[in-house]
Amino acid sequence: MRILQLHCDSIEYTPTKKEIKSAEEDVSTDTIRLEELVVAFVAVEKDDDSSVAEDAIFQIKNSMDKIGCKKLLLYPYAHLSSNLAPPYLAISLLKEMESSASELEVSHSPFGWTKSYKIQVKGHPLAESSKVITKKETQFLEGKKPEEEATSEALKSESKIKSFWNILSPDGTMTPMSEFNFANHKKLEILSKYESAKKRSVDEPPPHVALMKKLAIADYEPASDSGNMRFFPNGRLIKSLIEQYVTKRVKEYGGYEVETPIMYDSHHPSMVSYFNRFPARQYNIDSEGKKLFLRFAACFGQFLMANEFQLSYKNLPYRLYELTRYSFRREQSGELVGLRRLRAFTMPDCHAFCKDLDQSIQEIQTRFDLSQSVLNELGIEESDYEMAIRFTEDFYNENKKTVQELVKKLGKPVLIEMWKEKFFYFVLKWEFNFIDNLGKASALSTDQIDVENGKRYGIDFVDENNVKRNPIILHNSPSGAIERIIYALLEKAAFDSKQGRKPQLPLWLSPTQVRIIPLTDDFIDICNSLAQKISSQNIRVDIDDRNDSIGKRIREAEKEWIRYILVIGEKEATSENLSIRDRKTGDVRELSFDTFIAEFNDQTKNKPFSGLNTPKLLSQRPQLMV
């Protein structure tokens, strides 16, 4: 059976005359007009039977659910096939379809009649689709527009691969997702629903968007392409600190930092096959007849580099790392949101070349620990994210223990997606998904076991037996995109705020860590020397020397989420100790200088430091209202 399915604003048809003997009787020749409906042009073919009819109506219903349409017109249309069923069979199958779609508002146009018709088709991607339904096998091509260029094989097969969803608990039990009791795992439930059912319902902008502007971190740049952000001094400072921290951790783990080009020749032999597999989502550039594209990850750069290395098994695992500023993905405009999903983003990307599966499995455990620890230190805890592991059935059957160990490390149930066959280049992939205020999931850390690209990029090493082999490659981002970390921190802060707690950034990331407020102009000099003393301890300190009331300046500092405020007046000028207003409690404490520095350092130890990225005196600072 062949079906051409169109989501229409309206259709108008007029039966004109009987075309065949066995056409339907008692047909009125009035014009019929229907609105807001799906029209399914149907050609019944020779071998079709009830099971095909049932399957067809099932698929039609499915896609109508998606587009939220309840009205269906079955329109017999012989021209779709050259292998038609005899009319009596066609009529009876059409009737079967009509009656089995009873929960829809369904009708059919007369069979065997010539009809004139006028049709207005909607313009969204799901509006048009064709289906071919046969007895044994079901195949269908969704959403393919007639005028569209042939979609690549990748996209077609991607829509065909079927996922099996389960939940794996730390004790090793695997439960089908539908049977799992999510009572104590609300966020995992969100992730599961999000991934498998793809169902979401939100009607407000994510809170981090307002915060990123209010805190003068980042904003949209109207003169650029959407999804390319500008970062203000505060934002650049925060971003840079996170970048430095992640890089430091990766180097401690054993990654070697490199730098590779951001654009590549799409006709380079190594690119072609990779490219055809993952088409469409890149920025293209024409340059002197070359067709270049902007990288969407650091993979190519590092693979092409590794290609040059003379590797021995003794060198492995060997790890290359790059902090890509930027990676580019030309996501559909409707998918872009604040700092969560961008077209240009900063991605730490670390590849480990391993000699065999055993080594890669050992390596993936190390990197799992690294990722978890990095997120933790960045201020994102286990309770903020949920893990998903995806793998092929074969890999799981041979490596159950490995998978279970990862789950054990996390210590809570994990969403499992399993494929019968390997479609992607990896056999296993895990990722941590941050769940935000609106119940949206987005991936942070991730790692993959890649069994294809070693060969594709001609990377090889010599093993113990003097045989050349291709390494297995792990693809890890220990933190996920840096922008997304900021998004996660802001969403967490917004959540605190909603719960009635004071929102804040981790102290080591605060653009201003200590603010000094002179009571009157007379104390500005004292403030200056105090500021100097504090900033020599690697603390970002500024002075609000504006001519505003003390209450107002405190309020401003609170609104900037500044943790420590020092008001300097007569009392402080003559005292040994500092009066420190701690935003955490709102109280004013008397501390000696050294005690304060010790308390401060304790909270920022092992974290990178960078000086104030804006004028020290607030009177010299432009007000940024975005």
Place this chain on the structure above:
RNA sequence: GCCAAUGUAGCUCAGUCUGGCUAGAGCAUUCGACUUGUAAUCGAAAGGUCGUGGGUUCAGAUCCCAUCAUUGGCUCCA
């Protein structure tokens, strides 16, 4: 990309449905006064081709068409 909502001063918004006075307010900015004790001192000035481009009209921020951007949903997420 599709559907919907939104777009007015640097920011947050009123005015748009029902076309008609000099397009308003608060915050921020500038100037002046005040010299402040832990979340908003007082006064004044300046600030706008109402997202952009067309159209209808005696008259357009307001109605119509197109377009761009943001947000939400769909799709997508290597």
